[in-house]
Amino acid sequence: MSQASNRSAELICTTNPGLEDLAFEELQQRLDEGGLKGTASERLPARIKGRLRIRYPGPLSSLVQAAGTLRSVHHLLRPVEQFLLPTETPLSTVGERLLEAPLPEMGPSTPFRVSSERRGEHPFGSQDIEREAGTALVERFGAPVDLTGYAVEVRVDVVESLCAVTVQLTRKALSYRHDRTYRPRVSLKPNVAYACLRLARLGPGTERLLDPFCGSGTILMEAADLLPGTELWGSDWSQRAVAGARANLEGAGLEGAGLKDRFRLQAGDARTLAELYPPASCDALVTNPPYGARLGRDIAFPRFYRDFLEQATAVLRPGGRLVVLVRKRGAFNVAAQRTPGLRIRHVQIIETSRVFPGIFVLQRSG
Template sequence: MEDIVERELRERLAASDYEIELRPLDLGGQVMLHCDLPEADLREIALSLRSCFHVIRHVAFLPMAEPEPLEGLEADLADLEIVEMRAASRFRVTTQRSGEHEFGSMDAQRIAGAALVEHYGTAVDLEDFDTEVRVDAIDDTWLVGVQWTRTSLDRRYSWVYRPRVTLRTTIAYGLLRLAELPAPTDTTPTTVLDPFCGSGTILVEAASLRSDLRCLGADRDPEAVEGTRANATALGLAGRIDVREADARDLAESYPAASVDALVTNPPYGIRLGRRTNYTDLYRKFLSGAVTVLRPGGRLVVLVGKRRAAFNRAVREIDEVDIINVRVIEIGGVYPAVFVLKRA
C-alpha cells in the first residue's frame, strides 16, 4: 500500500519541496520522504497520517563492514551524530532484520545500545525510554533512524467492541482511498457500504475521514451489529453510521438498486467459517447483489483472504464489473488480496 502513503503525503505536503521514494532499499511497506519542512511542521503532518503505522526520522545508511558487521556498526555509531540522543534521558535500540545475516536482531541491539551509551552517556531503558533508535539490518546495509511514533498510528480509536478478527484501521483507510469516493452532489450524499462490517472498522474510518459521507453497514451476526453501533456511539459517530443485521448474500433485498457509491469490505477470511462454507456460492451471491446496489461507475473494493481463487472466479462470471486492479498486501505475515472493481 506504499502508493496510498504517497497519495496521502502529496495531499498533506501540498506546496512544500519534497521527494518521495517508494520501497527504499527494496523494503516492502516503507516509503521515504525527503523534504525541507521545519521539523515541527513535519512532525505534525507525519504523526497524523492515516496510511502509516510508524514514522521514523532517517539518520543514515551505513554499509555493513565485512567480515565483522557488528564491529563495524560499533565503530560507525561512535562517530554518528543523532541529534535526538543529545536531549534523551533514556533510550532503547530496536532492530528489524531483512536478508541473510550471521547475527540476530538482539546482537545488533546490544552492540548498538552499548556504542550509543559510550557516545552519548545516556542510559538504556527498554521499557521507560524517551528516545527509540532504530538500527535495522537490511541485507548489507544498516539503516539508522529515530522512531517518532511510540505506538502505532493505527491505534487511533478506542474501541469498545473489538472481536478477534478485525481489520487494521490503516488498511481500512487504504481500502477507502482505493474506492475513490466521489464528492456528494447537491441532492445526494456520497454513500459507502460495508456489508461484512464486523466491528465497523471501515465505517468508523470512513465517517471520521469525511463528514459528508453516509456510512451504511451490515453483518449477519447480531453481536457484530450491536458492537459496531457501540463503537460508533463511543466514538461520537452514532448519527453517521447506520448498521443493520443482514446477509451479504441478499444485498439487493436490503438496499435499493443503484443507491450506493462504493462498497468497501472484507468478507470472512476463511478461518472462522469452517471448511464447509461454500465460498464460491458466498462470493457469487454477494457480487451479484453488489452490482445491483452499486451506482454505475461505483467502485467495489474487497479485501479477500485465503479463498481468492474462488473470488476471482466469481468476479469473472459477472459481466457488470471491470477489474481495475488486484494487489496482494501483507498484514502481519498474512497475504490477502485487494480487488478493486468498477461497476460498468
C-alpha cells in the same frame, strides 16, 4: 511525537508493503493542504519494502507536521544510516556503527531505547540487536536506557543483510486511531481501511457507504472521520460483531459528529444483501470478507464470492465502486470477471502480517 531535528530534511514513513505509492500521493495532498505545494516531490529509493523515503527542501519540522496527519502510514522515522552486515561479525558491526552514527538527538542525560524489527534468516534475534546497539549507545553517550519513559527511540532494523538505523519520531503508530472495546484478531488496521476507502474515490457526493462484512467496524470508523456527510451502513452475519462494531463506533467519540443519525448496523448475510438493502441504494461498498485463514476456513470461496458479488451489484448504484480486500485473489478475480454488470478497474497487492491480499477495485457499469 518527539522533537525532530531541523538539520536533516529526509523522512521515512512506514506503511504496509504495497501501499507506498498511495502513501506518497497522500503526503503530497497533505503538503498541498498545508500550503507547502509540490515541496515533497522527491521520492528517494527505499531499499526496504513498506517504507516511503522523502527528501524535503524545507525544514524537517514542516514535513513532520504534514506527515503527522497521514492516514495511510504507521510511523515516521528520521533516517540515520544504512549499511550491510558482514556474515562473520554482524552484531559487533551494529555496535561499531552505533558508536559513530550521527545522532544529534542523543545526549548524556537523554533516556532512550532501542527497538528492532528483523526479517530474514539470521543466527541472532531482534533482542540481540537491541542489546548490542543499546550497549554501544550507553558506552558512547552515558545515557540511561528507559523502555517506557524514553525521549529518543533508536530503531535498528535488519532486513536480510541490510541494517537500517533510524530515529522513530512517532511514539504511538499513526495508524492507531481509536480505542476499541471490541477488537477481534481479524480486524483490519485503520491505515489499510483508509487505503481501501481512498481507492473507492469517495467524496462529499457520497451519500451512502456500505460495509457488508463490517466485523469490528474499522472501515466504518475510518469513513466516519473522513466523510462527515455520508450515511454509513454496516452488516455482518455475526450478532456479536454487530454489537462490537456499535460499541466501537459509540466509544470512538464519533457521536459528536452526528454519527448516531447516520449509521445503521444490522445482522445479515452478505450473500443476501438484496434482502437487507434497497436496490441501487449505495454509492459504494468497501469491505473485507473472511480471508479463509483464521476465519472462514470451510468456505467454498468461488461460490461464496460469486454470490456476494451478485448481491453487491444489486445494491450498488450504477457507476458506484466496490472495493474488496481479499486473500483468495485468484478465486475472487474469476468471480469478479464472471459477474454481469461489474468491471475490474484496479488490483493492488499488499502485505498485512505476512499475507498478501489484494485490494480489488470494481465498478458497476453505468
